[in-house]
Amino acid sequence: MQICVLGAGLAGVTAAHALRRDGHDVTVIDRATAPAQETSFANAGLISPGHAFSWAAPGAPIALLKSLFDRQQALRIKPRPDPALLRWGWRFMRNCRAEPWARNSLELMRLASYAQRVLEAIVDETGVEFAHTGGGLIYLYATDAALAQAISTLTLLREAQIDAHVLTPEAVVRLEPALRQRATAIAGAIHCPSDASGDAHRFTVGLAEWCRAQGVRFCFNETVSGWTVSGERITAITTDQGEHRADAFVLALGSASPLLARKLGLYLPIYPVRGNSVSFPIHANHTPPILAGVDDGTLTAWSRLGNVLRLTTTAEFSGYANRQPPKDVDMLVARARALFPNGADFSQPSAWSGLRPMTPEGLPLVGQAGPRNLWLNTGHGAMGWTTAAGTARILADLLAGRAVEHPYLPPRLR
Structure with a gap:
């Protein structure tokens, strides 16, 4: 089958890999000059099934309300007249109750654990190098109340079969000596030993090169502008460079996906x-x-990616504006110095910002939608690096009409 994948970020390239393994003729189209130039470019680098909690949590509405007065908060909203945000936000708020939060989080954790196994298989198959570091991730909590709240979520992790351990400040320092300066400022931590980190951009670029060697075509510097539909099927997509015809189309454009789907x-x-x-x-x-x-x-979040130390923060609902204010850069530099006083050269910060494609539930959209030959692999939110390999495999199973290796229930579209 001829398949056109729209998007060359993590979601698009992992989909191309899974579909090519099934023998399909795959073309990937992206407006950028190379793979992983947008949301997948400089993210946190965390592969974190042990922290795969839905953002639609009971405390989220209050945190967003507080952000109207405290712009230093990581989770914040920028007030603006936006019908799309109102529609999305209403559904988000409905998922902030305890029961849907637990259900969505458990679904996400199970998907993340499956995706991690698929990612490991891809690395074994392709040999892609991406500054991978095992040994787990450390989740720090500053107060006894915050630590107690985190400990209360361990039942969900156990249900998802994710190993986790509670650490004292002294145990944190033994596990990660670079946090010695932080030990007196924390109540404790959770350590998830199966979690990991790595450079998502390097992985995506390396996997794209492997896919190209296997016959996948990449068309960069092409912006998709519309669809050609006949009856219940899409026959082609239109770009600023011409037209691409295919038997099936995979929408993996991250935050741009709803804009194109609207057409x-x-x-x-x-x-x-x-x-x-x-x-x-x-x-x-x-x-x-x-x-x-x-x-x-x-x-x-922090991660060491080869000879780079990266810190990430902020979840701002401000539409498609994608500019990091200087004060946010200064805030991250200050936090880096506080966490790791001798961790890196803090006089040479390289700033970046990206748009996470969030669904209200925090779960990605995977499967057929709309026209009979349109398939979704998008909406991964903050968990794209953690879940993309898994959703790509699920997509390939669904498109082939075979039983999916991992049962997954994506959010409804309406």
């Missing part, structure tokens, strides 16, 4: 949520962390 009269419950990162060079005289993790109090 088919198809509503996708995806809204862009901006995230920020700052990367710092590591030199021989520095003592960076080995293990990655998250400071839960500030929702700041």
